[in-house]
Amino acid sequence: MLSPAHLAVVAAALLLAVRPPLPALAARPIVVVPIVVAAAGKPAPTEAAATARWLAAQNTWGVLSNVVSYSDGVPGESHGIPYFYLTTLDPTARDALEDERTSFTLSEFPLGTCGKIDPENPTCAKLTLTGKLKLIDPQSSEADLAKAALFTKHPEMKGWPKNHHFQIFKLEIENIFLIDWFGGPKPISPTEYLEYGKNQALLKSS
Amino acid sequence: MLSPAHLAVVAAALLLAVRPPLPALAARPIVVVPIVVAAAGKPAPTEAAATARWLAAQNTWGVLSNVVSYSDGVPGESHGIPYFYLTTLDPTARDALEDERTSFTLSEFPLGTCGKIDPENPTCAKLTLTGKLKLIDPQSSEADLAKAALFTKHPEMKGWPKNHHFQIFKLEIENIFLIDWFGGPKPISPTEYLEYGKNQALLKSS
Numbered sequence: 001m002l003s004p005a006h007l008a009v010v011a012a013a014l015l016l017a018v019r020p021p022l023p024a025l026a027a028r029p030i031v032v033v034p035i036v037v038a039a040a041g042k043p044a045p046t047e048a049a050a051t052a053r054w055l056a057a058q059n060t061w062g063v064l065s066n067v068v069s070y071s072d073g074v075p076g077e078s079h080g081i082p083y084f085y086l087t088t089l090d091p092t093a094r095d096a097l098e099d100e101r102t103s104f105t106l107s108e109f110p111l112g113t114c115g116k117i118d119p120e121n122p123t124c125a126k127l128t129l130t131g132k133l134k135l136i137d138p139q140s141s142e143a144d145l146a147k148a149a150l151f152t153k154h155p156e157m158k159g160w161p162k163n164h165h166f167q168i169f170k171l172e173i174e175n176i177f178l179i180d181w182f183g184g185p186k187p188i189s190p191t192e193y194l195e196y197g198k199n200q201a202l203l204k205s206s
Numbered sequence: 207m208l209s210p211a212h213l214a215v216v217a218a219a220l221l222l223a224v225r226p227p228l229p230a231l232a233a234r235p236i237v238v239v240p241i242v243v244a245a246a247g248k249p250a251p252t253e254a255a256a257t258a259r260w261l262a263a264q265n266t267w268g269v270l271s272n273v274v275s276y277s278d279g280v281p282g283e284s285h286g287i288p289y290f291y292l293t294t295l296d297p298t299a300r301d302a303l304e305d306e307r308t309s310f311t312l313s314e315f316p317l318g319t320c321g322k323i324d325p326e327n328p329t330c331a332k333l334t335l336t337g338k339l340k341l342i343d344p345q346s347s348e349a350d351l352a353k354a355a356l357f358t359k360h361p362e363m364k365g366w367p368k369n370h371h372f373q374i375f376k377l378e379i380e381n382i383f384l385i386d387w388f389g390g391p392k393p394i395s396p397t398e399y400l401e402y403g404k405n406q407a408l409l410k411s412s
Contacts, residue, residue, distance in 0.1 A: 060325065061313065061315060061325035061326065063269035063311045063313075065309075065311075065334075066311060066332055066334055066383070066385070067311060067312075067313040067315070067325060067326070067332040068325075068326050069324055069325050069326035085326070089390070090385075091383075091391075103271075105269045105271075105272060105273060106273075107267065107269075107273040109267060109273070109316070110315070110316045117362070118275055118360050118362045118363065119266065119267035119273060119274075119275050120267065120273070120274050120275035120291070120360070120363075121362065126272055126273040128271075128272055154324050154326070156323070156324045156327065157324065157326075177272070177297075179272070179296075184295065185297075
């Protein structure tokens with residue numbers, strides 16, 4: 001039987017097939033990257049990587065030493081890598097340039113899907129991605145992708161003051177800590193997390 | 207002119223005057239502690255301590271290396287000190303017992319009062335309390351206060367499994383980092399933050 005996560009991927013593939021290319025990505029050759037669209041319900045607790053990717057795709061903010069906005073892709077196209085738009089006027093970016101080690105924490109609670117369950121209850125999922133906060137070369141194609149991801153989910157960013165010198169950062173994920181059920185954190189490797197879409201795509205096409 | 211924060215305190219005083227004592231606190235001699243009831247709107251950006259206390263009073267969860275529930279008082283009686291109910295089955299409490307230095311971050315965004323403003327916009331307030339996570343003696347009167355604070359805001363905690371050995375912790379605040387407007391973080395001392403209610407009470411009675 002297909003799980004909700006599988007159904008979401010299938011539904012997304014159908015949607016993408018009829019959707020015109022996105023303006024921000026249309027100007028450069030489109031590299032077909034594995035994607036996960038987790039717009040449907042929360043994946044089952046047996047699917048740890050799917051749940052982690054769902055949390056990353058659905059949230060728009062988290063805690064990275066301070067509260068920051070992020071995006072892991074344009075709506076419906078989640079890559080799993082959190083991109084940030086930060087200014088060194090804020091200590092978060094200043095600290096990152098001095099010591100890039102950081103962790104980024106997301107909660108399911110603000111999504112509303114925990115219902116009446118307490119935010120600390122293990123079934124109300126929590127994800128902490130630990131790794132290095134890296135500055136992205138503004139001339140790179142990754143910067144284009146990150147900008148499209150950020151500006152679609154956070155439209156007001158486009159108008160943020162030029163003289164505040166906002167820069168694009170990404171979290172290079174080294175460790176993943178997910179709690180989404182009883183019995184302690186689930187072991188997910190960064191590869192498992194990042195390639196979750198790829199595996200699903202292979203599964204789908206097989 | 208009275209600010210919204212002052213009005214909230216006045217309104218709270220009126221409410222408290224007609225309210226019966228709380229069952230959890232009624233059994234022991236009631237020490238009248240300075241309180242802030244910030245149930246009304248967000249304080250003005252000129253009132254940094256009031257805003258920090260409002261964030262602490264209104265939220266029920268935040269990030270303390272992981273997502274945790276907390277309470278700074280029974281509903282309507284905020285003391286500003288975050289109390290936690292943690293088990294050493296979770297790394298947050300285990301880490302705290304090894305190294306008590308920590309920070310606790312809250313966002314205004316989940317309260318819904320940021321409206322369409324982006325979570326990273328400086329006018330959508332963020333509070334980081336840095337300090338030491340301390341285990342509370344379960345026999346102390348502070349433990350009674352903390353339990354009442356936690357169990358009223360997080361009713362399911364009362365039923366959490368006994369064999370998980372949940373313990374009460376508090377954050378001993380050493381440093382406060384508040385962003386609630388343009389122009390960088392606001393300097394607030396722990397005393398200013400913790401005694402905010404006291405000052406308001408003095409102001410009110412003068």
